[in-house]
Amino acid sequence: MEEPDPLELQGAEKIVVVNERDSWIQAIDTALSEWRQGDCVLGEHWFIYRFNPQRPLTSDSADVAQEEQEEIDLAESEVKGFAVVTQTCDIVRTCNKRPFVEIVPLVDVDEPQLHEIQRRRQPQYAYIPGIEELNLVADLDRVMTVEKAVVAEWERKPGCLSDDEIRALGQALTRKRARFAFPNDFTDFARKLQNRLRNKHDKDTGEGEALRALREIRVRAEPSWNSPKIRLIFWFIRDQDQSQFKGKGWDQILEEWQELIPASGRYQNVDSLVVALEDMTAKDYVESYQLDLDHLSS
Numbered sequence: 001m002e003e004p005d006p007l008e009l010q011g012a013e014k015i016v017v018v019n020e021r022d023s024w025i026q027a028i029d030t031a032l033s034e035w036r037q038g039d040c041v042l043g044e045h046w047f048i049y050r051f052n053p054q055r056p057l058t059s060d061s062a063d064v065a066q067e068e069q070e071e072i073d074l075a076e077s078e079v080k081g082f083a084v085v086t087q088t089c090d091i092v093r094t095c096n097k098r099p100f101v102e103i104v105p106l107v108d109v110d111e112p113q114l115h116e117i118q119r120r121r122q123p124q125y126a127y128i129p130g131i132e133e134l135n136l137v138a139d140l141d142r143v144m145t146v147e148k149a150v151v152a153e154w155e156r157k158p159g160c161l162s163d164d165e166i167r168a169l170g171q172a173l174t175r176k177r178a179r180f181a182f183p184n185d186f187t188d189f190a191r192k193l194q195n196r197l198r199n200k201h202d203k204d205t206g207e208g209e210a211l212r213a214l215r216e217i218r219v220r221a222e223p224s225w226n227s228p229k230i231r232l233i234f235w236f237i238r239d240q241d242q243s244q245f246k247g248k249g250w251d252q253i254l255e256e257w258q259e260l261i262p263a264s265g266r267y268q269n270v271d272s273l274v275v276a277l278e279d280m281t282a283k284d285y286v287e288s289y290q291l292d293l294d295h296l297s298s
Contacts, residue, residue: 101145217291
């Protein structure tokens with residue numbers, strides 16, 4: 001009996017391997033076709049990161065450095081789950097060409113902080129509507145890359161259920177990477193206002209109600225942030241039509257805030273306005289920058 005050609009056998013084995021790979025690539029693509037940016041997995045998971053064994057900065061990395069006598073430079077932190085932050089169009093592309101997705105850990109926050117994050121005032125975090133009842137948010141400071149085959153094994157928890165929620169999450173992710181770096185002298189200039197807004201936001205007062213009614217705060221510098229003489233315009237963009245807050249109107253509240261930002265240094269003219277989003281021109285909006293209160297902290 002004639003022996004089979006070894007080269008022919010190798011070719012057959014390659015065909016089997018290729019067919020098997022095609023099969024599980026299709027299975028992974030099918031599983032990932034349901035996933036969207038912001039979708040989550042819940043339960044016990046581990047975030048892995050690299051550190052300097054000579055200078056560990058977190059408790060987890062310090063424990064590893066001590067136990068492994070500085071021979072290992074990878075640490076793990078237990079987290080409540082992950083949110084996928086890769087854009088949806090890249091998630092659903094075949095894993096044969098785009099094998100990776102980016103994920104961020106979910107962390108616990110209290111109710112006041114959850115409200116702040118929902119209002120996009122703490123850009124370190126992203127609000128995920130689908131896990132709101134668990135008081136979990138996405139920690140955007142920590143990002144990990146995994147292959148799609150890992151995600152395909154997870155139980156998907158939808159993160160966003162409407163176009164508005166999808167848009168808001170996209171804005172939160174964009175702002176984390178594209179925030180404007182305010183000049184140092186502006187940080188000093190705005191500190192009193194910053195402290196006032198932080199301290200009053202959750203108070204059961206007219207000012208606290210007014211702050212909770214704001215959509216965002218934006219600042220514009222004319223003619224530019226690099227000019228030796230600058231006119232500042234603070235836009236307090238309201239999210240509601242309410243005009244009275246425990247006997248205080250917007251005019252009175254705005255006057256109190258204006259007193260905390262008197263003209264000084266390069267900022268020789270300072271104006272403040274309370275407006276609805278539709279009252280601003282597109283030019284006003286795109287030429288101003290959102291004032292993130294935690295970004296201004298010293």
